[in-house]
Amino acid sequence: MTTGPDPDLAEQQRTHWQHTYTDHPRMYGHAPSSPAVHAAAVFADAGAQDVLELGAGHGRDALHFSRAGFRVTATDVSQSGLAQLQQDAEAQQLTGRLATMAHDVRDSLPLASASVDGVFAHMLLCMALSTTQITALVAEVARVLRPGGTFVYTVRHTGDAHYGAGTSHGDDIFEHGGFAVHFFSRELVERLARGWELDEVHAFEEGDLPRRLWRITQRRPR
Template sequence: MGEALGEALARAQREYWERTYTAHPGMYGERPSESAVQAVTAFRPGGALLELGAGHGRDALYFVRRGFAVTATDFSPVGLDQFAGRARAEGLAVSTLVQDVREPLRLPADAVDAVYAHMLFCMALSTDELVALVGEVRRVLRPGGTLVYTGRHTGDAHFGAGTGHGDGIWEHGGFAVHFFSRELVDRLAEGWGAPGSGPFAEPSVEPFEEGELPRRLWRVTQRKPG
């Protein structure tokens, strides 16, 4: 995927999500995703948690209610405003940051205990951008901190459908997805520990399904060496 195409696709996707969140407030409902419910079992209770691609905040609110100190990020100010408004209505303290994950994360090193991203990694991000993003995640995580992310994979029904942009990215119905191969998962886990050094030295990869299609995803858990 060339640089010009990548910039144009990123701009188009940002506009897509701004329109979508504006037209459909709370589009994913009030309940947390299955992935968020599963993720808390991998995180240190009560720690500082960064969510990437929080959208309108259904999972971020769940984490706050479970006692985490949450910073929610998204490249959509509309989605974050919806999340912050719901948090205020419940009297919950939250922090939000407008963040394009193609840019360095706006947090200092060793700032959080956990990073969570539900389907953010499988947005229209090139492999090089994903590698850079995982490097940034590792930077902001404290030693021993945990990353949990989910992504649609190459077994999904929409893989290969619609408009192909190269690098595993396919656009269907205006929504571009980077479909993950297992090789990509392993590449993003490089440097997160040597095999045999602990339970998360190699990534934990759990398949699951979501939605009516259904979307086929992996939930990946990996830990920064401590």
């Protein structure tokens, strides 16, 4: 049986991210991530209008989606990160089409079924979530997506240099430098895509280590 992380790890990580965003405002800068640029193009090609971002942090990608013309709902567990996003949205006059919502993805998504056209999550699924929690989250993403809607997400994978390093919490979760990461196997990606149309699993690198990630694009069948 697959074991999950210690229940206390979730609260520890919540506190860690709250302090991180408070102590390092806008730590990822203002430019959108490359996966967000890709996702915006995919969403636009599909005629999307309503986009949900999970784990938006301080909002560099949510702001990019909003500037691209989408109606955006941005969620994160960190109130500090969302406060920075709200400030930047006001400064850029984007509040009319960008809403923020504090939310822990271990809980059901606070959106109606079939209410959005696209969902984006950059390195959110590979946080300190058990395989069971990730599976439940992907089911929730399918619920809130309209038929034909697109889910673009990124995760660090088992080919990453930090896989197996640091403190093991079970279930391919390793804590290194205070950050706990669930490293994805290709088998897990394939399992999460069951019942979806899997368009792409794109390998890329990010950061100075570099971190090794997959960008997954999958669609809910019509």
